[in-house]
Amino acid sequence: MEKINEFLRPRIPNDLLGEYGSITLEKINHPPITLDITNNSEVCHLSAPVASIPEINAIPLLWSALELNSLSYGNHECWIAKNHEEETLFVCRNLFIPELDTNNFNQALDEFFEIASGMRNALSIDMDNSSLQ
Numbered sequence: 001m002e003k004i005n006e007f008l009r010p011r012i013p014n015d016l017l018g019e020y021g022s023i024t025l026e027k028i029n030h031p032p033i034t035l036d037i038t039n040n041s042e043v044c045h046l047s048a049p050v051a052s053i054p055e056i057n058a059i060p061l062l063w064s065a066l067e068l069n070s071l072s073y074g075n076h077e078c079w080i081a082k083n084h085e086e087e088t089l090f091v092c093r094n095l096f097i098p099e100l101d102t103n104n105f106n107q108a109l110d111e112f113f114e115i116a117s118g119m120r121n122a123l124s125i126d127m128d129n130s131s132l133q
Contacts, residue, residue: 032048044095
């Protein structure tokens with residue numbers, strides 16, 4: 001976790017991961033990104049909410065998410081996951097900590113902010129189009 005705190009210092013001067021190994025970062029006009037690291041893990045897990053699953057007629061959203069998952073975001077090592085408790089879709093990505101330095105870590109975060117925004121926008125457009133049919 002200390003290495004990730006070191007990478008975060010250019011963005012935020014405090015050690016934010018602390019003992020829980022989790023922090024949420026925010027950027028204007030983007031979904032918040034949560035970073036999670038379990039103790040002694042070599043993986044930093046990124047996740048960001050991209051869509052709420054509607055109670056009625058969720059199938060179009062789920063099909064759109066599967067399509068985005070397989071066609072658009074696989075080349076960025078991202079995938080879509082469903083949070084059952086919140087009924088929300090999240091975009092996720094794992095970063096292998098030993099391969100990171102401050103520059104490529106922060107570049108990966110910025111890229112993930114953009115991916116999450118793009119996916120959120122694509123899913124909301126798909127939902128708007130499906131509700132018109």
